Amino acid sequence: MNLDKQTRALVDHLAAASDLDSAASVLHWDQQTYMPPEGVAARAEALATLSRLSHGITASDETARLLDAAGAPEPGSDSEAVVRVARREHERATKLPSRLVSEISRATTLAEPAWRRARADHDFGSLVPHLQKILDLQRETAEHLGYKDHPYDALLDRYEPGATKSRLEPMFEELKRGTTEMVRAVSAAAEDRTAPLRGAFDEARQEAFGKSIASAFGYDWGRGRQDRAPHPFCINFGGPGDVRITTRFDPDRLSPALFATLHEAGHALYEQGVDPAYSRTPLSGGVSLGIHESQSRLWENVVGRSRPFWAHFYPRLQDAFPDAFGGTSAEDFYRAINAASPSEIRVEADELTYNLHVVLRFELEVALIEGSLAVPDLPGAWNAKMQEHLGITPKDDARGVLQDDHWAIGFFGYFPTYTLGNVLSVQLFEAALKEHPGIPSEMERGEFATLLAWLRENVHRHGKKHDPDTLVQNATGRPPDTTPYLRYLREKFGELYGF
Amino acid sequence: MNLDKQTRALVDHLAAASDLDSAASVLHWDQQTYMPPEGVAARAEALATLSRLSHGITASDETARLLDAAGAPEPGSDSEAVVRVARREHERATKLPSRLVSEISRATTLAEPAWRRARADHDFGSLVPHLQKILDLQRETAEHLGYKDHPYDALLDRYEPGATKSRLEPMFEELKRGTTEMVRAVSAAAEDRTAPLRGAFDEARQEAFGKSIASAFGYDWGRGRQDRAPHPFCINFGGPGDVRITTRFDPDRLSPALFATLHEAGHALYEQGVDPAYSRTPLSGGVSLGIHESQSRLWENVVGRSRPFWAHFYPRLQDAFPDAFGGTSAEDFYRAINAASPSEIRVEADELTYNLHVVLRFELEVALIEGSLAVPDLPGAWNAKMQEHLGITPKDDARGVLQDDHWAIGFFGYFPTYTLGNVLSVQLFEAALKEHPGIPSEMERGEFATLLAWLRENVHRHGKKHDPDTLVQNATGRPPDTTPYLRYLREKFGELYGF
Numbered sequence: 001m002n003l004d005k006q007t008r009a010l011v012d013h014l015a016a017a018s019d020l021d022s023a024a025s026v027l028h029w030d031q032q033t034y035m036p037p038e039g040v041a042a043r044a045e046a047l048a049t050l051s052r053l054s055h056g057i058t059a060s061d062e063t064a065r066l067l068d069a070a071g072a073p074e075p076g077s078d079s080e081a082v083v084r085v086a087r088r089e090h091e092r093a094t095k096l097p098s099r100l101v102s103e104i105s106r107a108t109t110l111a112e113p114a115w116r117r118a119r120a121d122h123d124f125g126s127l128v129p130h131l132q133k134i135l136d137l138q139r140e141t142a143e144h145l146g147y148k149d150h151p152y153d154a155l156l157d158r159y160e161p162g163a164t165k166s167r168l169e170p171m172f173e174e175l176k177r178g179t180t181e182m183v184r185a186v187s188a189a190a191e192d193r194t195a196p197l198r199g200a201f202d203e204a205r206q207e208a209f210g211k212s213i214a215s216a217f218g219y220d221w222g223r224g225r226q227d228r229a230p231h232p233f234c235i236n237f238g239g240p241g242d243v244r245i246t247t248r249f250d251p252d253r254l255s256p257a258l259f260a261t262l263h264e265a266g267h268a269l270y271e272q273g274v275d276p277a278y279s280r281t282p283l284s285g286g287v288s289l290g291i292h293e294s295q296s297r298l299w300e301n302v303v304g305r306s307r308p309f310w311a312h313f314y315p316r317l318q319d320a321f322p323d324a325f326g327g328t329s330a331e332d333f334y335r336a337i338n339a340a341s342p343s344e345i346r347v348e349a350d351e352l353t354y355n356l357h358v359v360l361r362f363e364l365e366v367a368l369i370e371g372s373l374a375v376p377d378l379p380g381a382w383n384a385k386m387q388e389h390l391g392i393t394p395k396d397d398a399r400g401v402l403q404d405d406h407w408a409i410g411f412f413g414y415f416p417t418y419t420l421g422n423v424l425s426v427q428l429f430e431a432a433l434k435e436h437p438g439i440p441s442e443m444e445r446g447e448f449a450t451l452l453a454w455l456r457e458n459v460h461r462h463g464k465k466h467d468p469d470t471l472v473q474n475a476t477g478r479p480p481d482t483t484p485y486l487r488y489l490r491e492k493f494g495e496l497y498g499f
Numbered sequence: 500m501n502l503d504k505q506t507r508a509l510v511d512h513l514a515a516a517s518d519l520d521s522a523a524s525v526l527h528w529d530q531q532t533y534m535p536p537e538g539v540a541a542r543a544e545a546l547a548t549l550s551r552l553s554h555g556i557t558a559s560d561e562t563a564r565l566l567d568a569a570g571a572p573e574p575g576s577d578s579e580a581v582v583r584v585a586r587r588e589h590e591r592a593t594k595l596p597s598r599l600v601s602e603i604s605r606a607t608t609l610a611e612p613a614w615r616r617a618r619a620d621h622d623f624g625s626l627v628p629h630l631q632k633i634l635d636l637q638r639e640t641a642e643h644l645g646y647k648d649h650p651y652d653a654l655l656d657r658y659e660p661g662a663t664k665s666r667l668e669p670m671f672e673e674l675k676r677g678t679t680e681m682v683r684a685v686s687a688a689a690e691d692r693t694a695p696l697r698g699a700f701d702e703a704r705q706e707a708f709g710k711s712i713a714s715a716f717g718y719d720w721g722r723g724r725q726d727r728a729p730h731p732f733c734i735n736f737g738g739p740g741d742v743r744i745t746t747r748f749d750p751d752r753l754s755p756a757l758f759a760t761l762h763e764a765g766h767a768l769y770e771q772g773v774d775p776a777y778s779r780t781p782l783s784g785g786v787s788l789g790i791h792e793s794q795s796r797l798w799e800n801v802v803g804r805s806r807p808f809w810a811h812f813y814p815r816l817q818d819a820f821p822d823a824f825g826g827t828s829a830e831d832f833y834r835a836i837n838a839a840s841p842s843e844i845r846v847e848a849d850e851l852t853y854n855l856h857v858v859l860r861f862e863l864e865v866a867l868i869e870g871s872l873a874v875p876d877l878p879g880a881w882n883a884k885m886q887e888h889l890g891i892t893p894k895d896d897a898r899g900v901l902q903d904d905h906w907a908i909g910f911f912g913y914f915p916t917y918t919l920g921n922v923l924s925v926q927l928f929e930a931a932l933k934e935h936p937g938i939p940s941e942m943e944r945g946e947f948a949t950l951l952a953w954l955r956e957n958v959h960r961h962g963k964k965h966d967p968d969t970l971v972q973n974a975t976g977r978p979p980d981t982t983p984y985l986r987y988l989r990e991k992f993g994e995l996y997g998f
Contacts, residue, residue, distance in 0.1 A: 016548045030529065036722055038719075038740040041778075043736070043737075045737065053519075053552065222535055223535055238541035238545055241535075242534065242535055
């Protein structure tokens with residue numbers, strides 16, 4: 001990394017904040033994998049202090065002074081990117097009072113286990129005070145951060161720099177419009193094609209098979225590991241040298257752990273691919289959640305639910321689980337993993353209906369932030385939206401409004417990035433394919449080096465150097481666009497469901 | 500906890516340092532249990548930053564100002580204890596120039612791998628320049644910290660507040676004098692009684708059996724867990740709510756994992772028993788390494804190698820490992836786990852000879868600090884002392900002077916706390932027994948509630964409130980005393996070896 005002297009001074013000053021954030025990531029990872037239940041109180045305090053001190057460095061007068069001294073470096077240089085990102089973070093940090101930052105950290109650390117209990121007990125009521133507190137803090141956050149049109153924009157921008165409610169709405173409309181007919185067609189089919197995915201799946205074999213695919217993708221186990229967590233995630237500790245994934249296993253169903261592993265491995269490939277020179281600088285890590293999700297969905301869906309991919313891996317899956325798959329044809333398996341129908345759980349939704357789950361959450365969280373929906377009314381509103389968008393009603397709140405932890409941990413404005421990721425996953429894959437038409441035949445041999453190299457070159461290595469719009473423009477020659485994605489869905493599901 | 504207003508302000512100010520230390524503990528734990536190999540570079544940076552920031556708070560002018568404001572609270576009060584401990588930590592933090600702290604960190608970071616190589620290559624010579632450097636830095640540290648009689652006292656005090664060379668010497672003399680005859684007697688027996696402990700021990704069964712004992716002791720799994728690590732340890736994350744242990748398994752030998760689990764559970768019971776009100780204050784955690792070791796050795800040896808204990812657990816051990824123990828009598832098993840003979844390696848030594856290993860190290864490190872022994876002469880001095888105290892000569896330096904990493908990582912003054920712990924383990928156990936003569940019959944039923952309750956009341960709950968001497972005086976009515984320990988050894992090994 002080539003930095004001018006002033007920018008180097010800025011980077012050196014901010015490195016301590018980066019170290020504190022890395023430490024906080026380790027504490028978060030531990031909390032979700034191994035921490036004993038009674039550890040939560042001390043953990044909340046430790047995380048609150050780490051976040052307060054990191055925030056203090058980012059927001060400090062010294063940072064302001066160094067940003068002034070760095071001025072406006074040459075456009076396109078590393079220095080310019082560092083200053084741009086550091087300035088955005090400094091401005092965001094100075095807008096939030098440190099009291100608010102600690103309060104958010106403490107409230108969410110307490111709400112996360114409360115959400116777990118509420119989901120286990122099917123008791124939304126017990127979560128209401130936590131959610132109310134967090135919603136109040138989110139609203140306060142939006143007011144401090146500031147926005148042009150809508151408070152939601154301030155929250156969204158934290159995850160997707162440049163995104164706004166008014167830019168998302170047309171995208172969601174296109175997706176709703178573009179998929180309504182298709183969803184109706186698969187609903188009409190009303191057949192369950194997923195039977196092959198149910199059975200008895202030994203956990204150790206599930207784990208070994210998932211890991212073998214992550215390895216084939218190019219996930220480096222010397223710089224990572226996989227653990228169990230109730231909600232699968234990917235996390236990195238201060239650079240590409242330690243990027244971990246988690247999953248959860250269902251002994252009766254193959255899909256949850258398998259596709260979670262592919263998904264999280266996709267995130268991890270991105271983080272492992274960032275230029276190591278960016279470690280402990282503002283350019284470290286993926287640029288936005290939308291771009292991140294484009295990577296996870298690309299590997300999970302565009303690759304991991306494709307015919308070429310399973311041409312290689314299905315015989316291996318049959319070897320691993322002969323009882324379950326000995327009598328199932330490759331075609332029936334392919335139809336099973338791509339079975340589409342309106343369902344309750346977002347993370348288990350098929351590619352076709354997935355975005356409708358996101359639209360629902362987007363609409364509800366906008367209403368919560370606006371104040372047109374009250375927290376205690378959330379379960380009812382959830383179920384009404386499920387009817388509206390998907391034509392079903394969840395069996396209970398655990399399979400409804402309590403299924404995701406995002407709101408309990410303060411992630412308002414996060415959900416839309418999933419759909420942005422879906423849209424971009426196909427746009428990026430098509431760009432790679434255009435340059436390397438041999439990618440599908442490589443996939444048929446269980447090889448992914450060309451695809452990974454293209455992503456490394458065009459997406460991963462840049463870290464936060466380019467803003468999302470620039471990155472997508474550079475990589476694909478176009479701004480984000482739903483056209484390739486809708487075409488992909490139509491071709492794939494048209495063929496599968498005969499429309 | 501009842502604190503006056505000024506002391507409360509001091510505690511509030513120092514809480515952030517405590518949080519940073521808790522976070523560092525999580526990072527250390529992870530580094531030794533789960534961290535992938537390539538995570539080490541970022542981890543080193545994160546830990547360096549956490550320790551720098553924590554040290555900065557402890558040493559800060561604001562801490563000095565708050566200590567001044569707190570003045571001298573009422574003797575015996577929580578406030579008085581807080582101010583005493585906080586002042587000691589502040590003074591220690593300000594006495595060492597930061598240049599020296601970095602030099603020690605750098606020197607030990609280089610010496611630790613050098614020690615590993617030297618041990619692997621049986622090449623003490625390659626370690627000499629490292630040890631010389633570290634010894635010089637330890638001497639300089641002693642001068643900065645200050646002492647009354649001997650520079651060694653300054654180093655010792657870091658681990659055992661109040662301990663001095665001149666107080667340790669009579670204790671070590673008593674132990675040498677008291678055990679010489681006994682060691683001669685077991686050496687004369689010259690028989691190997693340990694055969695029953697070798698065999699094939701399934702790891703999962705070892706783990707389950709060890710955990711069942713820790714549970715019976717009263718280790719609370721809701722506030723802890725056990726993981727695997729190359730070197731067993733106990734660690735807590737900011738209070739009694741999260742106190743973890745680790746162990747390592749040897750598939751061919753039962754003892755290493757089993758007794759490591761009992762030992763670390765003993766440390767953990769102490770930490771889990773500290774008054775939760777002390778969390779995030781200077782009074783949190785065990786008061787000294789000697790008192791800590793008294794707890795681990797009490798549960799490992801005084802309880803865990805006793806007849807009453809195995810009266811309950813041996814049938815259960817036979818159930819867990821019928822192949823290994825089906826044909827071994829309880830008496831032969833008891834003789835195996837208490838087999839005594841002079842041996843080369845401290846961490847594998849029996850109760851009778853263990854302290855002679857410590858005496859040897861104490862005498863050598865005092866001589867090094869005084870300058871009466873030169874670093875290159877250490878192997879010769881080591882072997883001479885082994886002959887003098889244990890009547891054997893190590894096969895080579897790897898099994899001699901190079902076996903421990905303590906000196907390479909700058910832990911001068913640490914070894915004596917092991918023996919202090921042994922001595923106090925019996926003194927405390929006898930005090931508990933005097934008050935509750937039913938403890939051995941409870942142990943025969945696998946029950947430990949009365950013993951644990953006595954330790955909680957007299958040792959654990961106090962955290963750092965009382966200095967070690969006061970704690971021992973209050974708990975046993977006497978200062979530290981080798982008499983009970985020597986009587987215990989004589990009775991136990993006299994009966995086992997017929998002297």
